Amino acid sequence: PPAKRMKPRKVLLMGKSGAGKSSMRTIVFSNYVARDVRRLGATIDVEHSNIRFLGNLFLNLWDCGGQDGFMDNYLTPAAAGGQRESVFANVAVLIFVFDIESREFVADVANFAAVVGALADCSGTPGTRASRPSPQPKASDKSPASPATTAADTTSSSTVGKEAPKVFVLVHKMDLVPPAQRERLFAERAQHIRARAGPFAARTAFYATSIWDQSLYRAWTAIIHTLIPNADAIELLLQRLAAAIGARELILYERTTCLVVTSATRGAEQANPFGDRCERLSSILKTHKQSLARHTRSQPGSAHFRDFELRTSRFAWFVTRLTENTNLAVVLPPGEQLFNFARAGVAAARARFVELDVGGGGREVKGEG
Amino acid sequence: MQNRYYDGGGMEEEKPRLLLMGLRRSGRSSIANVVFNKLPPSDTLYLESTRDINKERMHSFMDFQVWDIPAGVSYLDAPDQDIDGIFSSVGALIWVIDAQDEYFTAIQRLNDTILYLCRRYHSPQHPDNPFDGMPHIEVFVHKVDGLSDDFRADVFRDIQQRILDDVADHGFDAAPIHFYSTSIYDATIFEAFSKVIQRLVPQLPALENLLNGLCSKTGVEKAYLFDVCTKIYIASDTTPGDITQYETCSDLIDVVVDISEIYGWERPDPEPGSFEEKMLAQETGNSDAEAMITMERRGAKCLYLREVNKYLALVCIMAVDDPAEKRAMVEYNMRVFARGVNQVFEVRPRLMEDAEL
Numbered sequence: 001p002p003a004k005r006m007k008p009r010k011v012l013l014m015g016k017s018g019a020g021k022s023s024m025r026t027i028v029f030s031n032y033v034a035r036d037v038r039r040l041g042a043t044i045d046v047e048h049s050n051i052r053f054l055g056n057l058f059l060n061l062w063d064c065g066g067q068d069g070f071m072d073n074y075l076t077p078a079a080a081g082g083q084r085e086s087v088f089a090n091v092a093v094l095i096f097v098f099d100i101e102s103r104e105f106v107a108d109v110a111n112f113a114a115v116v117g118a119l120a121d122c123s124g125t126p127g128t129r130a131s132r133p134s135p136q137p138k139a140s141d142k143s144p145a146s147p148a149t150t151a152a153d154t155t156s157s158s159t160v161g162k163e164a165p166k167v168f169v170l171v172h173k174m175d176l177v178p179p180a181q182r183e184r185l186f187a188e189r190a191q192h193i194r195a196r197a198g199p200f201a202a203r204t205a206f207y208a209t210s211i212w213d214q215s216l217y218r219a220w221t222a223i224i225h226t227l228i229p230n231a232d233a234i235e236l237l238l239q240r241l242a243a244a245i246g247a248r249e250l251i252l253y254e255r256t257t258c259l260v261v262t263s264a265t266r267g268a269e270q271a272n273p274f275g276d277r278c279e280r281l282s283s284i285l286k287t288h289k290q291s292l293a294r295h296t297r298s299q300p301g302s303a304h305f306r307d308f309e310l311r312t313s314r315f316a317w318f319v320t321r322l323t324e325n326t327n328l329a330v331v332l333p334p335g336e337q338l339f340n341f342a343r344a345g346v347a348a349a350r351a352r353f354v355e356l357d358v359g360g361g362g363r364e365v366k367g368e369g
Numbered sequence: 370m371q372n373r374y375y376d377g378g379g380m381e382e383e384k385p386r387l388l389l390m391g392l393r394r395s396g397r398s399s400i401a402n403v404v405f406n407k408l409p410p411s412d413t414l415y416l417e418s419t420r421d422i423n424k425e426r427m428h429s430f431m432d433f434q435v436w437d438i439p440a441g442v443s444y445l446d447a448p449d450q451d452i453d454g455i456f457s458s459v460g461a462l463i464w465v466i467d468a469q470d471e472y473f474t475a476i477q478r479l480n481d482t483i484l485y486l487c488r489r490y491h492s493p494q495h496p497d498n499p500f501d502g503m504p505h506i507e508v509f510v511h512k513v514d515g516l517s518d519d520f521r522a523d524v525f526r527d528i529q530q531r532i533l534d535d536v537a538d539h540g541f542d543a544a545p546i547h548f549y550s551t552s553i554y555d556a557t558i559f560e561a562f563s564k565v566i567q568r569l570v571p572q573l574p575a576l577e578n579l580l581n582g583l584c585s586k587t588g589v590e591k592a593y594l595f596d597v598c599t600k601i602y603i604a605s606d607t608t609p610g611d612i613t614q615y616e617t618c619s620d621l622i623d624v625v626v627d628i629s630e631i632y633g634w635e636r637p638d639p640e641p642g643s644f645e646e647k648m649l650a651q652e653t654g655n656s657d658a659e660a661m662i663t664m665e666r667r668g669a670k671c672l673y674l675r676e677v678n679k680y681l682a683l684v685c686i687m688a689v690d691d692p693a694e695k696r697a698m699v700e701y702n703m704r705v706f707a708r709g710v711n712q713v714f715e716v717r718p719r720l721m722e723d724a725e726l
């Protein structure tokens with residue numbers, strides 16, 4: 001049977017011109033290197049990109065040019081010649097980028113308030129639309145999904161019964177602030193911005209970011225996580241696999257962006273002092289992918305490794321492809337026997353993950369078709 | 370793998386010394402911090418101007434010192450014994466020229482220094498090595514990232530020409546002067562430093578022999594022996610390489626060091642009776658870290674890294690299509706190679722002991 005194609009999830013990327021929106025987008029999704037983004041020109045109007053993330057999860061990313069004229073146009077209703085309804089309807093996530101260097105912070109915040117207002121008008125607010133009673137359907141094949149929730153999820157463009165959009169605020173270019181001042185400045189800005197987030201205030205997530213370090217991946221991992229419908233089911237499966245092969249940690253990440261989908265950690269590894277290791281790994285692996293692409297003179301999008309093994313006195317590690325769009329990183333205690341055992345275990349589990357790949361990766365879960 | 374060995378302790382004067390010299394804001398401190406302290410290049414914007422000679426001692430496969438000498442130190446007017454204090458046991462004098470700025474003043478000062486050293490060390494009675502004992506002059510045409518490719522080549526040629534002409538005018542054609550174009554924003558600064566350090570490694574020919582042998586035996590395309598901390602390579606096989614090969618190998622070190630940092634933390638002992646405890650009782654891990662990456666594309670290269678000792682790692686690019694098949698052979702040869710390197714570095718102390726008997 002043909003794959004069930006999920007409706008693309010609309011993601012708005014907004015903020016003043018020069019704030020860094022296109023830089024982020026191209027680094028996370030188009031394999032640019034941080035130092036290449038200096039060549040990007042200003043974004044004219046809206047640049048759409050359709051990004052295929054896991055399996056059949058499609059993101060429809062709207063990179064909205066931030067020059068004043070465009071901003072006014074987005075906010076003006078269609079009746080008055082603007083694009084308000086088309087831009088702000090059916091939004092799953094709004095990402096608003098503040099440039100830490102901007103000298104017009106007050107104007108930036110006012111702009112943000114106007115955008116959030118338009119979003120509330122056209123896509124609803126947490127208050128009005130949290131009325132939907134059912135929780136996110138668990139895609140675990142064990143618990144039969146109730147018809148009601150399935151229907152709610154596939155409802156077409158009508159805003160009724162859908163989840164309210166989520167708002168992410170990125171305070172960007174933090175690398176330009178001397179390290180000692182970063183935390184205080186970020187907290188200050190976040191407080192001012194939250195005060196103007198209207199109905200979204202309580203549930204807006206704030207991230208300090210820079211294209212020069214892994215903070216970029218921290219923010220985008222969180223954003224993507226809210227868009228993956230069956231993250232819980234995948235995590236459960238990872239937990240079981242980790243226990244079965246004696247792994248200390250398993251990390252499932254998307255192959256193109258290297259963003260972490262989910263992970264499972266067992267035993268002593270839960271005390272690992274690097275609490276930010278998922279975004280660190282995204283950043284490390286992505287950087288390395290680009291290096292490999294340079295060396296093999298291939299497109300960064302196609303420079304994938306088949307296999308990556310690392311053995312040290314304290315741990316062993318390998319990365320292997322799991323499904324069409326994901327790789328699995330496996331962290332093990334040292335030792336050859338366990339290593340081979342784990343490899344076999346992962347190979348055997350592959351089919352289960354293919355079934356769980358969002359949308360079934362071409363195959364429906366048995367019992368429902 | 371460990372990744373820091375910085376040590377601000379007392380200076381032992383006999384260690385080879387690298388002098389970093391150049392005009393104000395030429396980029397000396399940035400270079401020292403990026404190469405030896407892992408400072409991200411963009412953070413060099415916050416470096417303060419250097420006032421006093423800044424001496425740092427590096428502990429690695431060999432010990433050496435790096436002296437960052439501010440432009441204000443007027444060493445050429447100082448009494449001779451002070452000048453000797455600066456230049457004696459100097460391994461290399463690295464002169465940094467800001468290629469984005471007006472560079473005539475820098476060239477003028479550099480030429481004064483070169484001529485001073487040439488006069489001091491020149492000994493015409495040794496025609497085969499008339500500058501015996503003179504520190505190598507390493508000219509870094511720096512900050513070239515800001516220049517277009519064409520302009521970069523022009524500036525480099527112009528600077529090189531002006532310096533060599535001046536030296537030749539004074540009859541010192543054979544003076545040991547080398548030129549590099551560098552930037553802290555890419556691998557060029559590491560490549561340049563590698564070449565500078567290699568001139569100071571007496572074991573270089575022996576190491577190159579070992580690396581050449583490894584390449585011919587195992588189908589390795591390019592092999593580097595890296596100082597892990599600084600990502601300077603102290604030797605490579607002698608086939609001509611290009612900078613992307615160096616970058617690929619040095620990036621692999623980054624990945625291995627970064628992942629080792631995240632998962633190499635000291636864990637509590639596993640619970641008695643647990644699965645992990647039973648496994649660990651049976652076998653232990655690699656005492657030297659080892660990593661291998663194979664690519665998905667057919668015919669693509671495979672990358673291999675092996676720790677040789679506390680400071681050094683072998684990194685190579687191989688054209689192995691099915692590494693599983695050749696794996697045992699590769700591993701065997703790499704182990705033999707690692708042993709060879711460690712012997713090369715032990716020879717000297719042993720010879721000295723013999724001499725003392």
Ligand SMILES: Nc1nc2c(ncn2[C@@H]2O[C@H](COP(=O)(O)OP(=O)(O)OP(=O)(O)O)[C@@H](O)[C@H]2O)c(=O)[nH]1
Nearest residue numbers: 393394395396397398399413414418419512552553
């Ligand atoms: N574009 C570019 N800028 C660089 C490079 N290297 C250094 N810089 C910048 O040049 C400026 C001066 O660098 P420093 O390292 O402080 O120079 P210095 O020679 O130590 O200067 P003093 O200590 O004041 O004599 C800093 O703003 C660096 O960021 C480079 O390769 N490219």
Ligand SMILES: Nc1nc2c(ncn2[C@@H]2O[C@H](COP(=O)(O)OP(=O)(O)O)[C@@H](O)[C@H]2O)c(=O)[nH]1
Nearest residue numbers: 017018019020021022023037038040173210211
């Ligand atoms: N220092 C610094 N500069 C950044 C960062 N992100 C983007 N930039 C720079 O900001 C400028 C504008 O970025 P761009 O993505 O075109 O902004 P947009 O108009 O919001 O799409 C570019 O010159 C980028 O190099 C960052 O994290 N730190």
Ligand SMILES: [Mg+2]
Nearest residue numbers: 398417418419
């Ligand atoms: Mg300085």
